[in-house]
Amino acid sequence: QVQLVESGGGLVQAGGSLSLSCAVSGRTFSSYAMGWFRQAPGKEREFVAAMSWSGSRTYYADSVKGRFTISRDNAKNTVYLQMNSLKPEDTAVYYCAAGLAGLSRLELSSAYPYWGQGTQVTVSS
Secondary structure (H helix, E strand, O other): OOEEEEEOOEEEEOOOOEEEEEEEEOOOHHHOEEEEEEEOOOOOOEEEEEEOOOOOOEEEOOOOOOOEEEEEEOOOOEEEEEEOOOOHHHOEEEEEEEEOOOHHHOOOHHHOOEEOOOEEEEEEO
8 A cells, every 4th residue: 555645835925935745655666656736725636747757757737837846755755846936826735646657647637546635835925
């Protein structure tokens, strides 16, 4: 069984930064592609960023390109999401996810069978 636990959310002013972490336990972390998704109140869950199992490929939603960076530390079984230049529209619950899907599917929530419980990010204007 794979378990994911996010941390690092909170309240920040627009233009500020936050760093989210997702600790993964269970089966071999380095085998999994990792993704970050978010869900704002009244909206569907949307893709934010993803990284291949090797770390060689990264993908970002257009809305966060140039502001967010996904990274992973396989020695620590942890994936990170560095969020800079935050905007009020970034306010959401952020979820990390793990899966074994191919690169072409990493932007799809259906590609990930394992999910964390989510962490709240609130950006004030």
